[in-house]
Amino acid sequence: xxxxxxxxxxxxxxxxxxxxxxxxxxxxxxxxxxxxxxxxxxxxxxxxxxxxxxxxxxxxxxxxxxxxxxxxxxxxxxxxxxxxxxxxxxxxxxxxxxxxxxxxxxxxxxxxxxxxxxxxxxxxxxxxxxxxxxxxxxxxxxxxxxxxxxxxxxxxxxxxxxxxxxxxxxxxxxxxxxxxxxxxxxxxxxxxxxxxxxxxxxxxxxxxxxxxxxxxxxxxxxxxxxxxxxxxxxxxxxxxxxxxxxxxxxxxxxxxxxxxxxxxxxxxxxxxxxxxxxxxxxxxxxxxxxxxxxxxxxxxxxxxxxxxxxxxxxxxxxxxxxxxxxxxxxxxxxxxxxxxxxxxxxxxxxxxxxxxxxxxxxxxxxxxxxxxxxxxxxxxxxxxxxxxxxxxxxxxxxxxxxxxxxxxxxxxxxxxxxxxxxxxxxxxxxxxxxxxxxxxxxxxxxxxxxxxxxxxxxxxxxxxxxxxxxxxxxxxxxxxxxxxxxxxxxxxxxxxxxxxxxxxxxxxxxxxxxxxxxxxxxxxxxxxxxxxxxxxxxxxxxxxxxxxxxxxxxxxxxxxxxxxxxxxxxxxxxxxxxxxxxxxxxxxxxxxxxxxxxxxxxxxxxxxxxxxxxxxxxxxxxxxxxxxxxxxxxxxxxxxxxxxxxxxxxxxxxxxxxxxxxxxxxxxxxxxxxxxxxxxxxxxxx
Numbered sequence: 001x002x003x004x005x006x007x008x009x010x011x012x013x014x015x016x017x018x019x020x021x022x023x024x025x026x027x028x029x030x031x032x033x034x035x036x037x038x039x040x041x042x043x044x045x046x047x048x049x050x051x052x053x054x055x056x057x058x059x060x061x062x063x064x065x066x067x068x069x070x071x072x073x074x075x076x077x078x079x080x081x082x083x084x085x086x087x088x089x090x091x092x093x094x095x096x097x098x099x100x101x102x103x104x105x106x107x108x109x110x111x112x113x114x115x116x117x118x119x120x121x122x123x124x125x126x127x128x129x130x131x132x133x134x135x136x137x138x139x140x141x142x143x144x145x146x147x148x149x150x151x152x153x154x155x156x157x158x159x160x161x162x163x164x165x166x167x168x169x170x171x172x173x174x175x176x177x178x179x180x181x182x183x184x185x186x187x188x189x190x191x192x193x194x195x196x197x198x199x200x201x202x203x204x205x206x207x208x209x210x211x212x213x214x215x216x217x218x219x220x221x222x223x224x225x226x227x228x229x230x231x232x233x234x235x236x237x238x239x240x241x242x243x244x245x246x247x248x249x250x251x252x253x254x255x256x257x258x259x260x261x262x263x264x265x266x267x268x269x270x271x272x273x274x275x276x277x278x279x280x281x282x283x284x285x286x287x288x289x290x291x292x293x294x295x296x297x298x299x300x301x302x303x304x305x306x307x308x309x310x311x312x313x314x315x316x317x318x319x320x321x322x323x324x325x326x327x328x329x330x331x332x333x334x335x336x337x338x339x340x341x342x343x344x345x346x347x348x349x350x351x352x353x354x355x356x357x358x359x360x361x362x363x364x365x366x367x368x369x370x371x372x373x374x375x376x377x378x379x380x381x382x383x384x385x386x387x388x389x390x391x392x393x394x395x396x397x398x399x400x401x402x403x404x405x406x407x408x409x410x411x412x413x414x415x416x417x418x419x420x421x422x423x424x425x426x427x428x429x430x431x432x433x434x435x436x437x438x439x440x441x442x443x444x445x446x447x448x449x450x451x452x453x454x455x456x457x458x459x460x461x462x463x464x465x466x467x468x469x470x471x472x473x474x475x476x477x478x479x480x481x482x483x484x485x486x487x488x489x490x491x492x493x494x495x496x497x498x499x500x501x502x503x504x505x506x507x508x509x510x511x512x513x514x515x516x517x518x519x520x521x522x523x524x525x526x527x528x529x530x531x532x533x534x535x536x537x538x539x540x541x542x543x544x545x546x547x548x549x550x551x552x553x554x555x556x557x558x559x560x561x562x563x564x565x566x567x568x569x570x571x572x573x574x575x576x577x578x579x580x581x582x583x584x585x586x587x588x589x590x591x592x593x594x595x596x597x598x599x600x601x602x603x604x605x606x607x608x609x610x611x612x613x614x615x616x617x618x619x620x621x622x623x624x625x626x627x628x629x630x631x632x633x634x635x636x637x638x639x640x641x642x643x644x645x646x647x648x649x650x651x652x653x654x655x656x657x658x659x660x661x662x663x664x665x666x667x668x669x670x671x672x673x674x675x676x677x678x679x680x681x682x683x684x685x686x
Contacts, residue, residue, distance in 0.1 A: 025549035025550075026496065026497040026546045026547065026548060026549055027496040027546070028493070028496065028498075028544060028546055030042075031043075031128075033049055034150070035049050035130055035132055035139075035150070036139060036358065036394070037139055037358045037360070038304075038348045043493060043501075044454070046404075046444040046445075046446035046454070046456035046489070047458060047487075048132075048133040048487065048489060048501070048503040048505075048540065049130055049132050049133065050071070050073065050075075050131040050556075051130050052071065053126075053128050054125070054126040054127060054128070054154075056604075056606075057071075057126060059604070059606040059619035059647060060620075060621035061620075061621055061645025061646070061647065061662065062621075063122060064121060065084070065086075065106070065120055065123065065149070065151075066084065068086075068129065068131065068149070069086075069600075070602055070621055070623035070643065070645070071556070071602055071604060071621060072131045072133075072556070072602075073133070073541065073602075074089045074090075074600070075088050075104075075131060075133070075147075076595065076596065076625075076628075078673070078674060079247050079673055079674035079685075080094060080095075080515070080674065080676070081096055081674060081676050082096070082247045082318055082320075082674075083095075083096040083116050084119045085102070085595075086102065086106075086119060086146075087104065087146060087595065088104050088131070088133050088134070088146040089133060089146060089507060089538060089540075089560065089562075090146075090507075090509075090534075090536045090562035090593050090596040091146030091147075091483065091507070091509060091536070092104060092595070094513060094515050094594070095116075095467060095513060095515050095528060096116065096515065096526060097467075097469060097470070097471050097526055097528075098337070098338060098368035098369050098382065098384060099338075099368040099384035099416070099418070099467065099468070100116055100467055101114050101116065101143045102114075103143050103144070103145045103146045104144070104146040104148065105140070105148050107149070107151065108153070108238075108291075109151070109153055109234075109236060110150075110295060110344075111293045111295075111310035111342070112310065112342050112344075112364070113312070114312070114364070114366055115289065115312065115340075117314075117316050117336075118240075118287060118289050120244075121218065121240060121242065122216055124177050124192060124194040124218070125153055125154045125179045125192045125194075126151065126152070126153060127154050127155065129149065129150065129151050130149070130152075131147065131149050132144075132149075133503075133540070134146075134147055134485055134487055135147070135442075135460040135461060135483045135485050135507075136148045136462060137410055137442060137460060137461050138408040138410045138440065138441075138442040139358065139360075139392060139394060139408065141390055141392060141412065141440075141462075142364065142388075143464045143465075144462055145462040145463070145481055145483040145509075153220065153222075154179070155190075155222070155224060156182075156183060156189050156223070156224040157181045157182070157183075157188060157190075158182070158183055158185050158188050159183075160180075161180075161181055161182065162178070162179055163178075164177065164179075165177045167662075169662075171198045171199050171200065171210075171213075172198055172199040173196065174195075174196070174198070175196040175197075176195045176196075177192075177193065177194045177195070178191075178192070178193045183224075186226055186227065188226075189221070189222060189224070190221070191220075191222075192218075192219070192220040192221075193217075194218045194219075195216070196214060196215075196216050197215045197216070198213055198214050199213055200212040200213035200214075200246075201273060202246075202249035202274065202275050202686070203273065204249075204274075204275050204276070204277050205274055205275070205276050206277050206278070206326045207277060207280070211245065211249045211277070211283075212245060212273075212685070213244075213245060213246075214242075214243070214244050214246065215242070215243040215244075216240070216241070216242040216244065217240070218238070218239070218240045218241075218242075219238070219239045219240075220236065220237070221236065221238075222234060222235070222236045223235045230299040230300070231297070231298050231299070232295075232296070233294070233295070233297075234293075234294070234295040234296075236292070236295075237291070237292050237293075238289070238291040238292075239289070240287070240288070240289040241286070241287075241289075242286065242289075243286045244285055244287075245283055246685060247285065247673060247674050248285055248318075248320040248321075249275050249283075249685050250275060250321075250322075250324050250685045251270070251271075251274060251276065251324055251684060252268055252269075252325060252579075252681050252682065252683065252684075253636065253675065253681075253682035253683065253684040255268065255270065256580070256682045257324050257680065258580030258581075258679065258680045258681050259323035259327040259330070259579065260325065260327075260578055260580075261576075261578050261579050262578075266325055266326070266327055267326070268324065268325040268326065272670050275324075276325050276326050277326070278327070278328050279326060279328075281321055281331065282319065283319050283321055284317065284318070284319050285319075285320070286316070287314065287315065287316050288314065289314045290312065290314075291310065291311065291312045291313075292312075293308070293310040293311070294308075295307070295308050301350065301351075302350055303349050303350050304347070304350055305345070306344075306346055306347075306348070307343075307344070308342075308344045308345075309341075309342075310340075310342050311340070312338075312339065312340050312341075313338075314337070314338040314339070315336065316337075317334075317335050317336075318332070318333065318335075318336070319331070319332075319333045320332050320333075322683065323681065324681065324683055330375065330376060330680055331375075331376060332373075332374070332375050333374040333375075334370055334373045335370065335372065335373075336371070337369060338366070338367075338368040339366070339367050340365065340367075341364075341365045341366075342362070342364045342365070343362070343363045344360060344362045344363075345360060345361050346358060346359065346361070354397060354399075355396070356396045357394065357395040358394045358395075359394075360392050361390070361391050362388075362389065362390040362391075362392070363388070363389045364386070364387070364388045364389070365387050366386045366387075367383070367385050368384050369381070369384055369470070370382045370470075373471060378422065378423065379423030380420060380421075380422055380471060381420060381421050381422075381423075382418065382419070382470035382471055383470070384417070384418045384468055385416065385417050385418075386416045387415050387416075388412065388413065388414040388415070388465070389412075389413055390410055390411060390413070392408065392409065392410035393408060394406065394409075394442070395407060395408070402447055402448040403445075403446075403447050403448075404445070404446050405443070405444075406443065406444045406446075407443045408441070408442045409439060409440065409441040409442070410440050411437070411438075411439050412439075412440070412463055413435070413436075413437040414435065414436050414437070414465035415433065415434070416433070416435075416466065416467070416468060416477065417431060417432060417434075417468070418432055418468035418470040419432070420470040420471065420473055427473060428473075429470060429473045429474075429475060430475075432475050432477075434466060434468070434477050436465045436466055438463035438465075438480065438482070440461040440462055440463050441461060442458075442459060442461060443458070443459045444459070445457050452492055453492040453493075454490070454491045455491075456487075456488070456489050456490075456491075457487070457488050458486070458487040459485070459487075460484075460487070461483060461484050461485070462482075462483045463480055463481070463482055464480060464481040465480050467528060469528040471526055472526060472528070474528065477528075478511075478529060478530050479511045481509070481510065481511050481512060481513055482510045482511060483507060483510070484507070485506070485507040486505060486506050487503055487505040488503065488504050488505070489502060489504070490502050497545065497546045497547060498543070498546075499543070499545075500541070500542075500543050501541055501542055501543075502539070502540070502541035503540055503541065504539045505537070505540075506537045507535070507537075508535060509533065509535070510532075510533050511530045511531075511532075511533075512530065512531040512532075512533075512534055512564075513528060513529075513530060514528070514531045514632075515527065515528055515529075516528075516529060516571035517571070517677070517678035517679065519679055527571075531566075531567040531632075532565065532567055532589075533564070533566050534562065534563060534564045534565055534593055536560060536593070537560075537562075538558060538561060539558070539559050540556075540557065540559070541558075542554060542556035543555045543556075550607055551605075551607045552604075552606050552607075553603075553604070553605050554602075554604040554605075555601075555603050555604075556602050557599070557600065557601035557602075558600050558601075559599050560596060560597070560598055560599075561598070562596045562598075563590055563593065564588050564590065564591055564592075564593065564632070565589065567587070567589050568587045568588075568589060569587075570585070570586050570591075570632045570633070571583060571584075571585065571586075571632070572584050572586045572588075572631070572633035572635065573631075573633075573677050573682075579681060580680060580681050581677060581678065581680075581682070582679070583679055586633060588632040591629075591632055591633070591634060592628070592629055592634070594629055594630065594632055595629075595630065596628055597627060598626050598627075599624075600625050600626060602621060602622065603622045604619075604620070604621045604622075605620055605621075606618070606620075607619070611650075613652060613653060614650055614651050614652040614653050615651045616648070616650050617648070618646075618647075618648050619648075619649075620646035620647070621644070622642065622643075623642065623644075624640070625638075625640060625641055625671070626640045627641070630672075631677060635677075636675055636677065636682060638671060638675075641671040642667055642669060643666075643669050644665070644666040644667045645663065645665070646662070646666060647660055647663075648661050649661075670686060672684050672685065673685045673686060
């Protein structure tokens with residue numbers, strides 16, 4: 001009775017009932033993103049964005065950038081030969097030559113990452129990742145015809161703190177991570193070290209050794225200087241050394257290799273996780289990346305100025321047995337370099353007035369080439385250079401508390417040059433140069449139906465400049481790509497414990513830059529061409545739930561109808577008797593875009609309960625890929641597959657450590673990592 005009297009003496013608005021306590025424990029966290037160059041609630045941005053925190057990625061088994069596809073609607077991630085290639089809503093890079101760039105660019109702490117091969121790396125000490133779906137031609141701009149991936153790492157903190165982790169897994173996988181941060185409110189620094197190594201999951205039958213291994217080391221240092229409450233300067237340095245030969249742990253699909261010509265008794269690998277390399281051959285694929293950046297943010301009463309400077313130096317070394325058999329027929333070696341500098345300066349309005357705006361300038365300078373490319377002793381040296389600048393502006397006006405119009409545009413100017421020669425100087429591409437410019441507008445209209453629901457209509461365009469194919473000694477570049485997209489979406493929080501986001505879109509994709517292969521087996525270089533047009537339609541969405549304290553559920557799915565409208569001069573192959581392919585020309589109009597699954601879906605869950613003097617967390621992620629074609633001719637098809645990742649962990653009450661048992665690909669799904677067809681045959685790697 002005394003307890004009851006005490007409760008009655010408390011005003012109803014302040015009373016903590018079991019019902020209100022439960023509601024507070026099940027309320028979803030607010031997600032803040034910087035997709036529009038300012039900090040905003042995810043649900044307030046009139047665009048399709050997926051955002052993930054570091055712990056959420058860990059629970060879902062997302063350990064590298066490729067794994068992001070398992071939790072993001074409309075995002076797929078495959079390899080084109082050795083080059084990782086992300087695609088959003090069916091739009092992705094299809095070239096592999098030095099100097100080409102991703103059309104789903106990656107930004108690391110705001111710094112543009114142009115190196116195509118460097119798009120695959122391990123994720124550690126992540127604050128959050130934002131995946132922007134659809135063309136981002138105004139604010140992010142640089143080649144962002146498909147979308148963009150924005151990775152934000154942990155910022156240095158005052159005081160001293162840190163964490164360390166070690167792990168062990170199958171194939172003798174060893175991993176270790178160390179993160180320390182400390183300093184004062186004026187100067188603070190951090191250091192992140194990440195290491196992972198395994199023995200490989202493919203067996204080389206010829207040399208009787210494990211193959212398809214990973215050996216990766218990444219170091220990242222940050223220094224944050226805050227001389228006053230209005231200014232922040234962040235200096236960062238990154239070093240990454242990665243050995244990953246999984247993409248060249250290859251085999252001849254269906255035994256189709258030109259090396260079998262005239263060798264009827266040749267034995268070769270046919271199993272999913274087997275390979276047959278040349279005797280004594282040491283295939284390798286290494287990347288070395290170094291980067292420096294400086295970010296300066298200065299706040300004023302009416303606006304904020306941000307400067308982002310980045311310099312990167314990248315190297316790739318590649319040795320592969322491209323005939324995929326023990327016969328010493330065709331070996332390809334390539335040493336590539338890529339150096340770039342980019343500078344961005346933008347001003348964003350501050351305050352809560354009805355009109356908000358962003359304006360900025362962007363500069364990019366890149367040199368890349370092959371030094372050299374070597375196919376069976378035939379050398380090719382290439383040099384390409386790109387210089388580009390852009391100016392952009394975007395403004396939003398609140399006509400009412402519910403209705404907002406946003407309009408923006410970006411003007412881009414790109415100049416590229418190229419030259420090439422073979423080892424004997426009998427084939428030369430003299431210096432060639434070309435320039436392109438483009439204006440890309442965007443607009444959106446969003447309306448808040450109520451405090452919980454917003455609907456929006458968005459129009460967006462984007463541009464990717466032309467590319468020289470120096471490896472193929474082509475004097476004429478391919479034309480620029482242009483993308484126009486309409487999107488309608490709804491963002492709703494119908495209850496504190498549920499969040500829903502859905503979007504439907506249609507995209508017109510013109511002058512698609514497609515790679516093909518030389519019909520000469522002694523060359524096997526890449527040919528670049530423009531597919532005429534494609535139309536992509538789709539729907540996508542995600543639902544986030546916290547139906548009970550400690551229980552989090554995310555369900556996402558996407559459906560894509562992506563087809564070439566016109567592609568009359570597409571390259572296809574016909575298998576030759578005895579091995580290898582013959583190149584032919586087909587009309588691929590009406591065929592689906594390559595490497596684009598029609599349907600994908602994911603289901604992620606994590607549940608934490610007090611137990612054993614601490615907290616036990618069970619988490620998992622199920623990902624379904626509906627399958628796709630590896631080429632424009634639908635000759636080689638990846639069947640539908642499902643993967644499951646899971647983790648069970650325990651943390652004591654003081655939270656100072658965690659012990660976890662984890663598993664990836666628990667369904668033991670066999671699906672291809674890459675497929676490459678040429679006159680040499682059909683090459684695949686699992």
